[in-house]
Amino acid sequence: MKRLAAFLIALCLVFCAPFCGALADDGAESADLLGNGSPTAADAARMLRLLCLTPAQANGHTECDLTQNGSVNCSDACAALMCACGEISDLDAFAERLSTGLLGEKYFDRFYYAGVYDDLNGNYKSANVSVSIITGRAYDNDYFLADIYVQDIACLTNVFSQDEYMGDTETAAKLLSRCESGIVGINGDFYSLNLFGPLVRNGVKYVKNITRALDIAILCKNGELLTYRYRILTADMLATLDVYQIWVFGPALLDDNGNTKTEFRSHVTARNPRSVIGYYEPGHYAFLIVDGRREHSMGITMKDLSSFCKELGFTRAYNLDGGQSSVLQSKSGAINIPFDGGRTLSDLFVVCDLPQE
Structure with a gap:
């Protein structure tokens, strides 16, 4: 857990430093992107993905390539936070699923990689x-x-x-x-x-x-x-x-x-x-x-x-x-x-x- 926390901090610094001032200027009071009443780690992952509009110069950090596509980008940052909040249980299986899927990495955060969620009503x-x-x-x-x-x-x-x-x-x-x-x-x-x-x-x-x-x-x-x-x-x-x-x-x-x-x-x-x-x-x-x-x-x-x-x-x-x-x-x-x-x-x-x- 300590290793993952250190990784998250380092990754956030790599990706988000240029945006911290902008966030402070916005004065946002809530990070509840999902509208579920309180901010969660999933909210943070989605916010991080929104912020990372410019490709990071981070390809040398191969340990951060969680999607295993040879490039470190915002998808890896999002995957790290999804992993931290329990939405990804096996990073190797996660990377394999993306590499063979119809959508690849696109929309990958719409899926769930730690089992199955089913409300029986179609969701x-x-x-x-x-x-x-x-x-x-x-x-x-x-x-x-x-x-x-x-x-x-x-x-x-x-x-x-x-x-x-x-x-x-x-x-x-x-x-x-x-x-x-x-x-x-x-x-x-x-x-x-x-x-x-x-x-x-x-x-x-x-x-x-x-x-x-x-x-x-x-x-x-x-x-x-x-x-x-x-x-x-x-x-x-x-x-x-x-x-x-x-x-x-x-x-x-x-x-x-x-x-x-x-x-x-x-x-x-x-x-x-x-x-x-x-x-x-x-x-x-x-x-x-x-x-x-x-x-x-x-x-x-x-x-x-x-x-x-x-x-x-x-x-x-x-x-x-x-x-x-x-x-x-x-x-x-x-x-x-x-x-x-x-x-x-x-x-x-x-x-x-x-x-x-």
Whole structure:
């Protein structure tokens, strides 16, 4: 403990000396960055990261390279404080997780490296997954968003009803329970109603043909989410992709440049409950539900949904089956209020954790 304390003091001096005067001038009375009533070591870690905007000339201090990337920077300072407050239990395992993850060091302080935090309501943290549930009002409707960070694409998985392709439909709760380490799930494209292709789930191809009638979404194994307007995707294009999941429903809610749209390949553009997969970058996603068909939340139009996705910062977004199917499911129950109690489903797209070693 004394060694760690000395290390923290030295590291803070290396990184923070230029900023001490500025902090004093600000006269801040509280370091409670998390808004939890009192400052903690986690608050200090996040504050230190905010302050370290200029790269430190500290690469000679190899003992400070906690992320083991060959460079000493603000990430190492943040990691040290996370370790001090118990959020990292094994520095070698921590560095290994960062070196192989989809996000690398980016957003690493959103994860938890000393076990698992799970409130059973969708909020979850481990070394592999971070999920935060956000609720609010937009366009006169209630929305429910799971903000998702994963270091491994296997933390996003499709679950079929009855655990089999074309199995009889089941409730969202039952579908989530079929995934042993499932955290939160969103209804999919209800593939079994039409069997449009191509259909790939968890890397397995079930339907080969490519429909020309609908927009298509593809999640690749490198974590990238791609959307294609109808009649664009070809077999040759598909063959170049390392595909993990494909949905055929739509429409795509943002154009090829990530901007809003006003025209959609859909006949259901009026106010309705909606389900959306949102994408920021490989490793960072969102499940979005907008409730509808009730007094204070009548549903959102496709045009407004496109605008909302842009406001949320999505770079790509894809509309899934909506209406009575729309559900964001946690272990303790539905997070949103599905219309008329919801309906049974053929598939659920689930955030899950990797097996704990």
